[in-house]
Amino acid sequence: MLAIDTSAATSVAILRGDAVLAEVNTAGAMMHVESIGTAIAQALALAGLKGKDVQAVVVGRGPAPFTGLRVGLAAGTVFAQAVGAQLFGVASLDALAWSALQDPEVLDQVSPRTPLLITADARRSEVYWALYSGLSAQGVALRSDMPAVNKPAALDDLLIDRNIEAVRVRLREASDLTSLAAVPIGTALGRVAQAQLAEQTLSQDTSPLYLRAPDAVLPKPHARYGKAEFSKPVIASEVGK
Amino acid sequence: MNSVYVGEIGLRPATEVDLAAIMAVEHQCFASDAWSEANMHLELVSHHTFYWVATAQVDDGPERVVAYAGLSKVAGSEQSDVQTIAVEPDFRSRGLGRQLMNRLVAEARQLGASEMFLEVRADNPVAQSLYESLDFVAIDRRRGYYQPDGVDAVVMRAQLEPINSQPVVLGIESSCDETGVGIVRGTTLLANVISSSMQEHARFGGVVPEIAARAHLEALQPTIHEALAEAGLTFDDLDAIAVTNGPGLSGALMVGVGAAKALAAALDKPIYAVNHLVGHVGVDILERGELETPTIALLVSGGHTSLLLVNDLLDDVVLLGETIDDAAGEAFDKIARIMGLKYPGGPEIDRVAASGDPKAVRFPRGLTLPKDMAKHRYDFSFSGLKTAVARHIEVTENNQQAALSDEQTSDIAASFREAVVDVLVGKALAACLDHNVPRLLLGGGVTANARLRAVAAERCAANGIELRVPAFKLCTDNGAMIAALGAQLIMRGRAASGLDFGTDSTLPVTTVQS
Numbered sequence: 003m004l005a006i007d008t009s010a011a012t013s014v015a016i017l018r019g020d021a022v023l024a025e026v027n028t029a030g031a032m033m034h035v036e037s038i039g040t041a042i043a044q045a046l047a048l049a050g051l052k053g054k055d056v057q058a059v060v061v062g063r064g065p066a067p068f069t070g071l072r073v074g075l076a077a078g079t080v081f082a083q084a085v086g087a088q089l090f091g092v093a094s095l096d097a098l099a100w101s102a103l104q105d106p107e108v109l110d111q112v113s114p115r116t117p118l119l120i121t122a123d124a125r126r127s128e129v130y131w132a133l134y135s136g137l138s139a140q141g142v143a144l145r146s147d148m149p150a151v152n153k154p155a156a157l158d159d160l161l162i163d164r165n166i167e168a169v170r171v172r173l174r175e176a177s178d179l180t181s182l183a184a185v186p187i188g189t190a191l192g193r194v195a196q197a198q199l200a201e202q203t204l205s206q207d208t209s210p211l212y213l214r215a216p217d218a219v220l221p222k223p224h225a226r227y228g229k230a231e232f233s234k235p236v237i238a239s240e241v242g243k
Numbered sequence: 244m245n246s247v248y249v250g251e252i253g254l255r256p257a258t259e260v261d262l263a264a265i266m267a268v269e270h271q272c273f274a275s276d277a278w279s280e281a282n283m284h285l286e287l288v289s290h291h292t293f294y295w296v297a298t299a300q301v302d303d304g305p306e307r308v309v310a311y312a313g314l315s316k317v318a319g320s321e322q323s324d325v326q327t328i329a330v331e332p333d334f335r336s337r338g339l340g341r342q343l344m345n346r347l348v349a350e351a352r353q354l355g356a357s358e359m360f361l362e363v364r365a366d367n368p369v370a371q372s373l374y375e376s377l378d379f380v381a382i383d384r385r386r387g388y389y390q391p392d393g394v395d396a397v398v399m400r401a402q403l404e405p406i407n408s409q410p411v412v413l414g415i416e417s418s419c420d421e422t423g424v425g426i427v428r429g430t431t432l433l434a435n436v437i438s439s440s441m442q443e444h445a446r447f448g449g450v451v452p453e454i455a456a457r458a459h460l461e462a463l464q465p466t467i468h469e470a471l472a473e474a475g476l477t478f479d480d481l482d483a484i485a486v487t488n489g490p491g492l493s494g495a496l497m498v499g500v501g502a503a504k505a506l507a508a509a510l511d512k513p514i515y516a517v518n519h520l521v522g523h524v525g526v527d528i529l530e531r532g533e534l535e536t537p538t539i540a541l542l543v544s545g546g547h548t549s550l551l552l553v554n555d556l557l558d559d560v561v562l563l564g565e566t567i568d569d570a571a572g573e574a575f576d577k578i579a580r581i582m583g584l585k586y587p588g589g590p591e592i593d594r595v596a597a598s599g600d601p602k603a604v605r606f607p608r609g610l611t612l613p614k615d616m617a618k619h620r621y622d623f624s625f626s627g628l629k630t631a632v633a634r635h636i637e638v639t640e641n642n643q644q645a646a647l648s649d650e651q652t653s654d655i656a657a658s659f660r661e662a663v664v665d666v667l668v669g670k671a672l673a674a675c676l677d678h679n680v681p682r683l684l685l686g687g688g689v690t691a692n693a694r695l696r697a698v699a700a701e702r703c704a705a706n707g708i709e710l711r712v713p714a715f716k717l718c719t720d721n722g723a724m725i726a727a728l729g730a731q732l733i734m735r736g737r738a739a740s741g742l743d744f745g746t747d748s749t750l751p752v753t754t755v756q757s
Contacts, residue, residue, distance in 0.1 A: 035497040039504025039514070039742030046508065053509035068453065069494045072460050076498045077505035079464050084478050084509040210460065216453035220446060221580065 004045070004081065005192035007062030008074030009094035009122065012037040013188030016049040016056070017196065023049035027186045034073040042077065053085045060195040060204075062094035062187065065130040065149050065211040066122065075210055090195055091208035095120050097190035099134040099143035100197075102171045104185065111169045112136050117146060119161075119168035124151050130213065131157055133168060140201040142194060151213045252339065253753055254346055255558055257294035257311060259287050264308035265296065272329040275391060291317045292326060293354075295346050297339050309334045312343035316354045323351040323403075325361035340370070344377055349736035352406050359403055362388065365395040374399050410482040410733040413470065413506070414726025415463075417499030418491025418519045419546050420444060420455045422462035424470040425723025426481075427730050432529045434473035435716055435723035438462035445586045449576055450545065456494035463502050470722070478510055483739070485729025488516040488757050489750025491546065496746040504742055513739030515729040516757040518750055519720075520549060523686035525556050525731060526717045526724035537680045538711070539563075541671040543695070544687035544720070545572030545587070548667070550621045550674055551752055553684075556728075557735060562752045563674050564621025567610075571663055572689045574625035578659055581633050582652060589692055592656045596694070599650075599657030606631050606662040611669065620677075621670055625663065632659050664695045668702055675708050682709040688719045732756055 005015045012034050016024040024045040028037040046053060061078035064071045082089035099120045103109045112118045117133040124130045132149040152160065161168055185193070198204035257265065262284055269277045278286075286292050297310040313326035325347060330339050351359050361379065363370050371381075379399040388396030409429040416423035420441055426434040440458030444450050471477065486503035489496060500516070507514035524540045540551040548566035553559070569577065572589060579588025584595065609624035610616070636655065640646060647655070675683055683703055689695060690712055703710040717723060737756060744757045 033745075035500050035504075036743055036745045038501050039508050042505060042508040043742055053511060056509075068456070069497060072456060072494070072498050073501035076460055076463060076501040079460075080467065080502040081505040081509045083464050083467065084506050210457075212457075216451055216457065218447050218451040218454060221448045 003058040003060060003192055003195060004042070004056045004078075004087070005060045005062075005188045005195065006038075006042070006074045006078040006081075007094055007097065007187045007191050008034045008038065008070045009062050009064050009066030010187065012041050012074070013062075013186050013191075014041040014045045015186065015188035015192050016045050016051065017189070017192040022189055022192075023051070025186055025189055027188065031067075031070065034070040038073050038077045042081065053081070056081070056085055056087050058082075058088045058090060058195075060090045060092055060191055061208050062097060062191050063091045063208060063211045064094050065124065065151065065213045066094055067125055068210070068212060071210055075208060079208060088206075089208055090199075090204050090206055092191050092194050092198065092205075093132070093145070093149060093211060094187065094191065095122060095130065095132045095149050096143050096145060097187050097194050098122065099132070099145070100137075100141070100194045101185045101187070101190045103134070103137050103143055108169065108171060109137065114146075116167050116169055118143075119170050121154075121157075124213075128153050129157065133166070138197070138201060140197040142197045142201060142203065149211060149213065251751060251753055252297055252299045252309070252334075252337070253306075254295055254297050254342060257287060257296045257313075259284070261294075261296055261308055261311075262287060265294075265311050268308060268311060268329050268331050271331055276389060278327070286313055286326060291315055293347070293350050295343055295350075297330075297334075297343060299334065310339045310343060312347055314347040314350050316351055316356050318354075321355070321357045323354070323356035323359045325359065340373055341377070344373070345738045348377065348401070348403065348738065352403050352736035357403050357405065359401045361399050362396040363399060364389055365397050371397060371399075374401075377401065406736050407482055407733055410730050411476065411480055412483045412485050412515075412726040412729040412733065413467070413481050414485040414522075414722040414724070414729055415467075415499045415503045416487045416519070416522070416720055416722045416725045417459045417463075417495050418487050418489070419495060419544075419720055420450045420458070421720040422459045422466050422499075423720055423722035423725070424463075424466045425721055425726040426470050426474040426476065427529065427723060427726040429730055429734065430528050430532050430727070432723055432727075433476070434470040435721055436466050436470040436473060437716070437719070437721055438466045441587060448580050448586050449573070450492070452492045452494050455492060456498055459495055459498040463498065467502075478506075481510065481512060483513045483515060483729060483733055484510075485515045485517055485725045485732075487519045487522065487725050488744055489519065489747035491519055491746075491748060493746055493748045496748070500744075500746055507742065513733075514742065515732050515737075516740040516744045517725055517728045517732070518752060518755050518757075519725075520547065520551070520752050521556065521560055521755045522724035522728045523718075524551060524553050524560070524684060525728040526686065526713050526721075527684055527711055528556075528731065529717060529723060529727050530713055535682060537678070538682045538684050539671060539674045539678065539680050540684045540686060541667060542687045543571045543667060543685070543689035545576065545689075546570050547687060548623045548625075549752070550671060552674065552678055552680065556731060557737070557755050560752045560755060564619065564623065564670070566623040566625065567619065568624050568626040569629065571623070571625060571667060572687070574629055574663060575689070577629050578632050578656075581629075581636065582656065589689060592660055593693055595653050596657035596660045597653075599653030599655070601657040601661035601694075603654035604635060604658040606635070606658055608662055608666045608669070611666060621674055623666060623670065628659070628662055660692070660694050664692070664698045667695060668699050671699070672702055672706060672708065676706065681707065682711060684711040684713075686713065686718055690718045691715055728755070
């Protein structure tokens with residue numbers, strides 16, 4: 003199974019059963035498009051595999067900054083297409099939660115009442131976040147709700163409102179794969195996918211978790227320089243569609 | 244390292260004219276064993292040698308030769324030799340030596356060589372490792388070959404792959420709002436599938452980069468699938484992948500490049516990163532089997548308005564001018580909005596203008612006044628025209644205290660279109676006449692404009708200039724043109740791009756391959 007995640011840096015792993023055959027991680031959260039090809043090729047070489055040997059591809063769906071996230075999704079999708087592999091998607095936050103819960107101390111503290119809070123940098127001084135109540139029997143991090151994006155202060159208020167005392171682990175720096183756990187996110191993604199496959203919850207949905215609409219404002223009707231307004235309603239039929 | 248400012252570095256074949264400049268580099272690089280000028284002259288003019296120079300602009304000075312390399316290949320022989328290679332000290336560690344060596348390898352392969360030999364100083368490990376990375380292997384040692392220093396020469400050899408003259412290439416284009424996947428075999432078009440997100444941008448009145456990028460991600464897999472089906476091929480039939488890496492919208496380009504790299508890695512095939520604008524020029528090959536050069540190319544779309552002089556598709560493309568504000572297609576979109584017409588504006592204005600009088604209003608022709616022509620002879624500007632049209636509509640409506648009549652709208656649309664077309668064709672013709680180039684090639688989505696084609700045809704005919712307008716599906720952004728350009732690179736023996744290249748939203752036309 004080839005796992006590709008570009009929610010932070012570029013992280014690629016190849017797993018077979020319990021064995022991690024290859025792990026390639028690049029530093030920096032801005033160089034996805036430069037590193038993705040080499041990362042995949044290196045992982046294949048390290049694992050001693052050809053593309054055709056890959057039977058399943060799992061991609062990290064974020065949520066994450068869009069531009070980098072799409073590089074990994076595009077690569078994973080087309081790789082699977084080219085070699086005829088099955089294609090799966092896992093939320094990148096789920097992989098981070100899985101990583102965090104590998105720490106017995108963290109796992110001990112986490113319960114449905116005191117869930118684990120996982121956050122990731124969403125830029126614009128916001129964070130992507132999700133809550134996890136523990137691990138399933140197969141070892142899948144149990145997410146209580148869909149991931150969301152908020153300002154940290156708003157997130158705090160929200161948790162207080164819901165009377166949740168969350169277990170927090172250190173905020174993940176976008177460029178730092180090691181801040182959360184020793185397991186790189188590509189590998190963690192693969193582990194989660196394997197566990198979900200075993201419990202038959204692995205999804206073929208690989209659509210990106212954007213959580214934000216594109217930044218685009220509908221144009222106002224053309225502003226006239228003069229005082230008079232004679233025109234028929236400008237693109238009235240189009241506005242507000 | 245050096246502190247000089249270096250502009251873009253270009254490679255071109257050397258001629259006799261470069262002799263003095265080459266000798267200047269030769270003396271800088273080989274203090275004790277430089278060749279004589281007479282010898283170098285013979286090298287440059289000989290029929291079995293092929294020399295390339297790298298040129299750069301330093302500070303504000305003129306472009307000058309900063310490196311060169313020469314190849315020897317006797318007709319009929321399967322062997323070729325690197326005669327010499329030299330890079331000025333200030334320009335080392337920039338990959339110039341590698342670029343020149345790749346060029347010599349390409350030349351040798353084109354000339355049918357199956358082996359390439361070179362000698363390198365035994366005390367130059369940097370050069371040796373460069374050659375090793377280009378698949379040269381040490382096969383011999385010549386004692387005291389370099390005199391007067393008494394240094395040994397290491398003889399190295401590379402086996403050259405024969406050129407694939409009919410490569411099957413899949414090209415991916417994602418620089419704007421069109422996801423294009425094309426497949427060619429050599430110069431033959433096998434598939435050209437385009438998925439456009441244009442309708443999603445319609446309500447915003449222009450391309451929204453984030454929407455375009457999202458649409459590319461969704462469209463890629465099905466578009467690739469359809470292209471293979473159209474060509475009747477499978478992934479295994481592909482010899483190489485080509486992809487646009489600029490110019491264009493960064494976020495959009497990255498989707499195509501990410502996918503193309505994964506494809507190359509999955510299939511273990513070479514990848515060629517190519518220039519979108521040069522792709523527009525090269526597409527003529529798919530209709531004619533070759534690109535006749537030199538040609539002037541006028542590329543007009545929603546994102547570009549560029550005038551190019553193309554002496555050689557791969558080695559000599561010069562940007563004569565481009566728009567200094569809006570692209571022509573953008574101007575059509577904006578005027579359409581002002582006039583209450585739909586997006587995209589080009590076809591709408593064409594429709595409304597059909598019954599209008601192009602001479603009804605004399606709108607300004609941007610950058611055509613003598614003072615502008617001195618500085619911006621081949622550049623375009625449409626923002627002044629846009630303002631003039633808006634002002635005209637406003638004044639007219641104020642004066643008549645009523646909205647424009649249909650007739651007035653038609654006249655304004657026709658007059659606006661005439662002003663755009665007049666400048667586009669006028670400047671393109673000036674470029675043809677100034678450079679004594681008897682042909683003009685149109686490309687880009689705006690070539691769909693009926694009036695542009697009519698005026699270009701009429702004025703080209705009057706000036707004895709041959710006009711080429713590829714089929715519309717090859718004029719708009721498409722993957723076939725990218726595949727065609729990739730195939731040209733392969734057919735001329737060029738090395739693949741490797742997997743580390745990035746995207747460049749302002750990639751210059753002089754960089755045909757990254």
